[in-house]
Amino acid sequence: MPPLRRQPGQARAPHGVLGDRFGASCESRVLSRAFRYLGSSGYEAVRNRPYSGGYVLDRPARPTRGIHALQVEVCRSIYLDDRMDETSAGLNPLAQVLAGLVRELGAEMARLSDGGHLDEAAE
Numbered sequence: 001m002p003p004l005r006r007q008p009g010q011a012r013a014p015h016g017v018l019g020d021r022f023g024a025s026c027e028s029r030v031l032s033r034a035f036r037y038l039g040s041s042g043y044e045a046v047r048n049r050p051y052s053g054g055y056v057l058d059r060p061a062r063p064t065r066g067i068h069a070l071q072v073e074v075c076r077s078i079y080l081d082d083r084m085d086e087t088s089a090g091l092n093p094l095a096q097v098l099a100g101l102v103r104e105l106g107a108e109m110a111r112l113s114d115g116g117h118l119d120e121a122a123e
Helices: 028-040 091-113
Strands: 016-019 045-047 071-074
Touching (some): 028 045, 071 091
Antiparallel strands (some): 016 071
16 A cells, blocks of 8 residues: 555554454454564554555455454554665565564454364455
C-alpha cells in the first residue's frame, strides 16, 4: 500500500493496516493477536482505515463457522527505496516479521479450534 500519513494523536505514521471488515471477517482474538505480535516486532498497524478488506475477505470469511479472514496491508516505504521502484534493506526483516505473523495466527487458530476442525487458507 502507499505510505500512510501520521494522524493526530499518533507518534508516527503506521507501517500497515489490518483489515477485518469492521469485525465481520474474523474473531477479535485473531485481530488482537496480530496487533500484539506486530507491535512487539516494532511494526505499528491500524485497523480498517483506509483498507478494511473487500472481496478477498467477504468471499471466504465465515467466523461463525470457524473460517477467519484478515487482510494485511504493508506500507511500501518499509520494503522499497525512496523512489519506490527497488527493494530496500527493509525487505528481509519485513519478510521475517510476516512469516512470524503467520505462525502466530496459526497458533491462535489452533486455540480457537479447541481440537475441532477449522478450515484455513492464505492468499
